[in-house]
Amino acid sequence: MAWLWVIPAFPLLGALLLALLGGALPRRWAAAIGCVSVGAAWVIGLVVAGHYLSAPPAGGVFRQTLYDWIGVGPLRVSLGLYLDQLSLVFLLVITFIGFLIHLYSVEFMGREEGYSRFFCYLNLFVGLMLLLVLGDNLVSLYLGWEGVGLCSYLLIGFWYLDRANGRAARKAFLITRLGDTSLVIAFFLIFSRLGTLDIQQVMREAPALGAAVTAAALLVLGGAVGKSAQIPLQTWLPDAMAGPTPVSALIHAATMVTAGVYLLGRTHALFALSPLAMTVVAAVGIATALYGAASALAQRDLKRVLAYSTMSQIGYMFIALGVGAWAAGVFHFVTHACFKALLFLSAGMVIQALREEHDITRMGGLWRRLPVAGWTFLIGAASLSALPLVTAGFYSKDAIIWATWASPLGSAALLTAALVGDALTAVYIFRTFFLVFLGERKREVERLPGPLMRLAVIVLAVLSLGAGVVSRPAVLGGFDPLGRLLSSVFGVPPGEGVPGESAILLLSALATFTGIAVACLTWARGAAWAAALSASRIYDLARQFLSSGWGCDWLYDRAFVRPYLFLTGLNREDAVDSVYTGLALAAAGANRVLSLAQSGRVRNYATAILLGAVLVVALLVLRGAG
Amino acid sequence: MTTVCYGACGIALLAALLVVTSRNAMHALLHLIVMLLALGLAFFALGAPFAAALQVMIYAGAIMVLFVFVVMMLNLGPSNERREERWLTADVWAFPALLAAALLALSMYALANLWGEGFGATGVGPKEVGLALYGPYLLAVELVSLVLVAGLAAAFHLAPPPRTAQTEETGDG
Amino acid sequence: MGNTATVSTGAILAVSLALFLIGLLGVMIRRDLLFVLMSLEIMINAAALAFIAAAAKWRQPEGQVMMTLILVAAAAEVGVGLSLVLRIYQRFATIDSDAVSTMKG
Numbered sequence: 031m032a033w034l035w036v037i038p039a040f041p042l043l044g045a046l047l048l049a050l051l052g053g054a055l056p057r058r059w060a061a062a063i064g065c066v067s068v069g070a071a072w073v074i075g076l077v078v079a080g081h082y083l084s085a086p087p088a089g090g091v092f093r094q095t096l097y098d099w100i101g102v103g104p105l106r107v108s109l110g111l112y113l114d115q116l117s118l119v120f121l122l123v124i125t126f127i128g129f130l131i132h133l134y135s136v137e138f139m140g141r142e143e144g145y146s147r148f149f150c151y152l153n154l155f156v157g158l159m160l161l162l163v164l165g166d167n168l169v170s171l172y173l174g175w176e177g178v179g180l181c182s183y184l185l186i187g188f189w190y191l192d193r194a195n196g197r198a199a200r201k202a203f204l205i206t207r208l209g210d211t212s213l214v215i216a217f218f219l220i221f222s223r224l225g226t227l228d229i230q231q232v233m234r235e236a237p238a239l240g241a242a243v244t245a246a247a248l249l250v251l252g253g254a255v256g257k258s259a260q261i262p263l264q265t266w267l268p269d270a271m272a273g274p275t276p277v278s279a280l281i282h283a284a285t286m287v288t289a290g291v292y293l294l295g296r297t298h299a300l301f302a303l304s305p306l307a308m309t310v311v312a313a314v315g316i317a318t319a320l321y322g323a324a325s326a327l328a329q330r331d332l333k334r335v336l337a338y339s340t341m342s343q344i345g346y347m348f349i350a351l352g353v354g355a356w357a358a359g360v361f362h363f364v365t366h367a368c369f370k371a372l373l374f375l376s377a378g379m380v381i382q383a384l385r386e387e388h389d390i391t392r393m394g395g396l397w398r399r400l401p402v403a404g405w406t407f408l409i410g411a412a413s414l415s416a417l418p419l420v421t422a423g424f425y426s427k428d429a430i431i432w433a434t435w436a437s438p439l440g441s442a443a444l445l446t447a448a449l450v451g452d453a454l455t456a457v458y459i460f461r462t463f464f465l466v467f468l469g470e471r472k473r474e475v476e477r478l479p480g481p482l483m484r485l486a487v488i489v490l491a492v493l494s495l496g497a498g499v500v501s502r503p504a505v506l507g508g509f510d511p512l513g514r515l516l517s518s519v520f521g522v523p524p525g526e527g528v529p530g531e532s533a534i535l536l537l538s539a540l541a542t543f544t545g546i547a548v549a550c551l552t553w554a555r556g557a558a559w560a561a562a563l564s565a566s567r568i569y570d571l572a573r574q575f576l577s578s579g580w581g582c583d584w585l586y587d588r589a590f591v592r593p594y595l596f597l598t599g600l601n602r603e604d605a606v607d608s609v610y611t612g613l614a615l616a617a618a619g620a621n622r623v624l625s626l627a628q629s630g631r632v633r634n635y636a637t638a639i640l641l642g643a644v645l646v647v648a649l650l651v652l653r654g655a656g
Numbered sequence: 657m658t659t660v661c662y663g664a665c666g667i668a669l670l671a672a673l674l675v676v677t678s679r680n681a682m683h684a685l686l687h688l689i690v691m692l693l694a695l696g697l698a699f700f701a702l703g704a705p706f707a708a709a710l711q712v713m714i715y716a717g718a719i720m721v722l723f724v725f726v727v728m729m730l731n732l733g734p735s736n737e738r739r740e741e742r743w744l745t746a747d748v749w750a751f752p753a754l755l756a757a758a759l760l761a762l763s764m765y766a767l768a769n770l771w772g773e774g775f776g777a778t779g780v781g782p783k784e785v786g787l788a789l790y791g792p793y794l795l796a797v798e799l800v801s802l803v804l805v806a807g808l809a810a811a812f813h814l815a816p817p818p819r820t821a822q823t824e825e826t827g828d829g
Numbered sequence: 830m831g832n833t834a835t836v837s838t839g840a841i842l843a844v845s846l847a848l849f850l851i852g853l854l855g856v857m858i859r860r861d862l863l864f865v866l867m868s869l870e871i872m873i874n875a876a877a878l879a880f881i882a883a884a885a886k887w888r889q890p891e892g893q894v895m896m897t898l899i900l901v902a903a904a905a906e907v908g909v910g911l912s913l914v915l916r917i918y919q920r921f922a923t924i925d926s927d928a929v930s931t932m933k934g
Contacts, residue, residue: 632932807905
């Protein structure tokens, strides 16, 4: 497939053009280059998808090797592209959502400084993300992995003049670094045992790892945990909301944070060989899901609610991956990309309309003034809470919940916890909806969203409702093209033929409605008991605890950051350098001592000469005599 | 002759010691002249009359006169003597004396096997020396006369310029 | 001329050496530049004595030739040295050699 390389090349070329010429170009041109490059990548992606689906190649894979990159001893790495069903799905999502967000940014960032810089970084990001999902070996994947981490740093700190943004960017970068290190160690392990880094070869030869497969899987999981903001490396995501809203939508909701999901999906053969690793994945997933949902409940910043929500939803994807329902996890990724990007973009409309107000307790009654934002946010919220039958989120979340019951690695406890999380999700997102859009208006709308912004969110809203069509559960018709597509990669999904699917469906619908009801009662009508509760001390403490992310930042600061700073402070004077300064000091001291002998007095010099003469003669005479 | 030689050497040593430890410059000069004369006698006793004559005439005669003139010009008086005494304390000469003694001891040790040897018969007369000087060593003679000229020119150049009223010094330097 | 058959070489050389060391001692001990010059004269004479002793031993005129050359060189040296002493006296108002120690450290 000779055109495969064009797909990542377009956005990268766009980034290059904008980097070199961006300062000199007028805004229209910068926006045009940015959007056209990603749009072109999407179109070509569609064309390739058409080819792929209509005339599947041998082995179900398009491959293209670009050039031999590293050749050192036994290590042979080439920069190559690999397109199978999994990367096809990710490719289409990335390019399409990316394109929509680029359109949105044209107007959203319209009055900002650094306009072309923004599009340059955004294009760079899309290009590198495509390289990540299209890479055929672990090193190309890692190239994309690190690259998107860099773009994340650049974009979080986009408004770099405010130091807090720089701190947030650094925090994100450093914490994901920990995950990246774990990933690299996994590569070392794999290479040392299997002698290759080509992904398909690794998957085939994974059994040869023997007992080390658990270690390799867990190390890979470490990398995924960092990038996808799961426990324990999750503290960077809420702070990453310091970046512009399109950035939060594209990178920290739809695509980059899901790179962990992609990674686990790609290396699923490793995990399938290690039940322990799978259990850990599921445990991480459910823990993060509940953690994120609980924390989102107490947030006051609109974007932070969505950040914790992202964390929680990716937790659900990890649960799916952990119980072996790989296709369900990927399906949830697809729907989540749609509705989470939608939620972020409509939130962005609100924030911009209220002139950079982020606090939802100061918003209210915006339904009439911002109808597009209101409707789209409602649709996104409904999809997130998995409102039954009409939303896409329902089908994907239901697939996951079904898998927690039906898969041999699932359990009743996991199911219960997932349902609780479901309910919490509905509570927090509808709380947000009610506080922002209903009730009395506290601030006036100062800026209405432009046409491109509205177009983007409307398209995403349609997708959030309709994307569920690609994968229906058996009881509702069983129309599942996505599942069939992915089965070539992942095999048969677990839980085939296990009874009780409709019961599970009803349970999950129940959870959703319960959550929505609680939210209505508490925030929509303002019930008396809610007011009484909110006045109590316990509520205050609980709210503080939850809104600070269960005190994780505080804990990490005490446990890691301060001891580290203390240790580095011990060597502030640089003990190693003191060897060299010591040498210099010794030389200077010796000089001072020896200078004392230079008194300038002739008779001292004469004495010194005599002393030397005595020594030499003594040496000659006594040596000669002996 | 042997006793003359040894005696002269002894006097020379004694006079040299006196030179080194004398406080008065004039006295030291006189001691030095004695030493030179004693050495001249030693040369004569060793069979080198020409050298002895030169030593007395030029060294003790001309060169010491230079010293005397300078002492006169510097006008070193009694206060100088007192100062010299102050300067010649034990801590000044102890270590150098020790070193010198050490070197002497070592060299004596090295010379030990020469002690027994004696000299030959007669000395060397002026005629032989003259023939040697103006024979094979003619170049050396000419060169050394150049050295004299150079010394003359240097002394002429380095001599202090005539004193003006400002540079008038007081009393004993 | 005389009978020098029993003068021992070692003794004369020892005397020469002792004279040389006395002169060196004078250079090291005395601060007065004049005395230093005088001590230098002693040292030069000690060297001359050694040459003469050698001349007597081997019965060659070269020792006396050398002594003559030494003499002439010493004369030139004294001339220049005394001029320098006078100059120093004019500049520093003293003939203390310790005063002429600005090249220290």
